[in-house]
Amino acid sequence: MKKTKTFLAAGTLLTAALALTACGGSSSSSSSKKELNWEESAEIPTMDLSKATDSASFTQLINTMEGLYRAKSDGSQEKAMATSEKISKDGKTYTFTLRKDNKWSNGDPVTAQDFVYSWRRTVDPKTASQYAYLFEGIKNAMDIQNGKKKPETLGIKAVGKYKLVVTLDRRIPYFNNLMAFGSFFPQNEKAVKKYGSKYGTASKYMVYNGPYVMSGWTGSNLSWKLKKNPYYWDKKNVKLDAVNYSVQKTPSTAYNLYQSNKLDAVSLDAEQSKQLKSVKGYKLYPRGTTFYIQFNQAKNKYLQNANIRKALSMAINRQSLTKVLGGSNTVAHTLTPEKLTTVNGKDYTSLISKSDEAYTYYNKKQAQKYLKQGLKELGVSKLNFKLLSDDTDGAKKSTEAMQSNIEETLPQVSITTQNLPFKTRLSRTDAGNFDMVVTAWGADFNDPISFLDLLTTTNAQNGGKWSNKEYDKLIAASKTTGSDSERWSDLSKAEGVLLKDVGISPLYSSTSAWIVRPNIKGLVNLRDHWDFKYASVN
CATH class of the missing domain: 3.10.105.10 (Dipeptide-binding Protein; Domain 3)
Structure with missing residues (x-):
């Protein structure tokens, strides 16, 4: 997640030596409001999950969208939009039963057809998705990408509103991992067609089905907000009201904001990491x-x-x-x-x-x-x-x-x-x-x-x-x-x-290397992507 996956902003952990003191505030001014102030190292290129390829985009997508499964920090998955899964003996057919209690942020129900539409859109060569190759192994995916068959022949179909059947050409050992990855999330066909070429280019040109909804992103600005989604099926377990994001390209500036309680976590460069290892909240996360x-x-x-x-x-x-x-x-x-x-x-x-x-x-x-x-x-x-x-x-x-x-x-x-x-x-x-x-x-x-x-x-x-x-x-x-x-x-x-x-x-x-305020609990770090679904401020 991607990888990213996914492209990452090269060198986000690297800078020359900085004169820093090993100290920092113990609580953020936003904690009483059940909000977090967070940093991102790069601009968001897109929120269109069929076109996203980078870390910044996918971090936002895993918080504002949701697929059949949700990735866990140990590499496993938990059920999300899927309530059950049945696999055929030959490992080539997956039947998912979907939950009936989730809605898009525009009020539409999230259905099996939303997955069908999303997957077909991603593999359609007209979309020019750079992640379409991940669908290889799903029936007819490669023929569709090569223009030999129509997207409608992809091995996915909706059986009623809440049953999804996926047919594979071959067994895929990592199939469930894929189902927790952003490229396999559903999309609301009504929204995609309504916004046309603007879809995914700004927060107002999107609808969401995940724990949070995005606001304030214009497509080029360096700050935005994730707000708790009132339509989300598991909103009772979403403890935060908001995550306030800002892009910080200079580690020294970011750390100063952390010290002044304007950020609740900070990514450290090499010299900072050396000097701040003993600070409470310091932790290394595998990328x-x-x-x-x-x-x-x-x-x-x-x-x-x-x-x-x-x-x-x-x-x-x-x-x-x-x-x-x-x-x-x-x-x-x-x-x-x-x-x-x-x-x-x-x-x-x-x-x-x-x-x-x-x-x-x-x-x-x-x-x-x-x-x-x-x-x-x-x-x-x-x-x-x-x-x-x-x-x-x-x-x-x-x-x-x-x-x-x-x-x-x-x-x-x-x-x-x-x-x-x-x-x-x-x-x-x-x-x-x-x-x-x-x-x-x-x-x-x-x-x-x-x-x-x-x-x-x-x-x-x-x-x-x-x-x-x-x-x-x-x-x-x-x-x-x-x-x-x-x-x-x-x-x-x-x-x-x-x-x-x-x-x-x-x-x-x-x-x-990060310093995260010790009073923040429930954060999940997925190879450098932050998942705030279960995060809370104590």
Whole structure:
């Protein structure tokens, strides 16, 4: 949730040293009102769940919308819109009974047809959803996305108002995880058609079926409010009246607001994390996130050369980079982060051949060797690349560090850094308007496929357009095998192919460091997405 999933604002945990005191207010001025004041690190690009791809959007969606299940912090799910589930013996048919006591914020009942409409809309190629690929395995989903069949043939149907039947082409081991992910939530057809192209672009152009409703978001502003939804079926267990959001891109500013009781929680950068570990309310949250470089192999002929990509990847000193970042960031040698998935008692990443990870290690001599080979193959003596990232303080320092690494290791390469607002960076990445981009992906659910699906040839998230037939074949095989051991083998081999060809270059994985006021209870953190349904202020 996504991953996000989901794209994350790169570098939100990173900045230079700040002179901070290890103290902070014990209660917020809003606590007596049963409200929280919260921060987000980036603007919201969209509230249209068929089009959302980023962390900021999905955090809002899990609080204002709800699907068949609701994700729990331990990776499991609890029933939400579904009151019961029946699975056929072959694992290909799911029958859900829906609750009858929930309404949309416009007063309409939430029905099985709302799920049917939503799923069809997302897989319809006219919608251009970047998350449509997650529906692969649901009957006819891929044929619909490829224009071979109509959205109405998707394997989902409403039986009356409150029974939903989903038919799969194959068994999906992580199906229930998907049902708790935002892309599978229902949508109100009346609202979508009423608002047309404006749907999801501002809080007033939406209707909601979750614990909260959004207000005050114009589509571009940096503050908004989540208010308790009076139509929500489980409103008795929603203790907060409101969550007041503001975008804070500078950690020092955010911490000052926390100290002055204007924020109830704050995300810490590296130096803050060092100095504030002993403060009450300090906690680390696993993000299930990997930051990595995408190389634009569609529009930059030089980056199509594998030796150039190998040289650039090996020129980055990740150990040094994580020291600059500080905190709990750790070097990443794989796209799938460690501690995401356990296979037979071992971490999934241990299945990946270490030799395939060779290009994720700093090696000046080897980097220069590969650059020399690449330059000879290309018939040039120098190269210039632009390195794109976000405009947060930390993202700027991160790209500066990598620029220094590459130019010092490879004198024939010149790097220009470009740091833009998250929403702008995201749109440029989606449009393929970059040479190299530092991006991040957070797991949508605890399975490697949440990461590895991204780099298949036709995946909309594959902004660099890396393509490898063997990789695609292995990922496809992992989805059709009935054997768990074969599935893990296919996935780990595929990741080895990706790393060996430097389809992307992993940089680091991160854990969020936060200070949350101790009088706030019931918060759920889902890989850096906050769920306020059960939150309260004591």
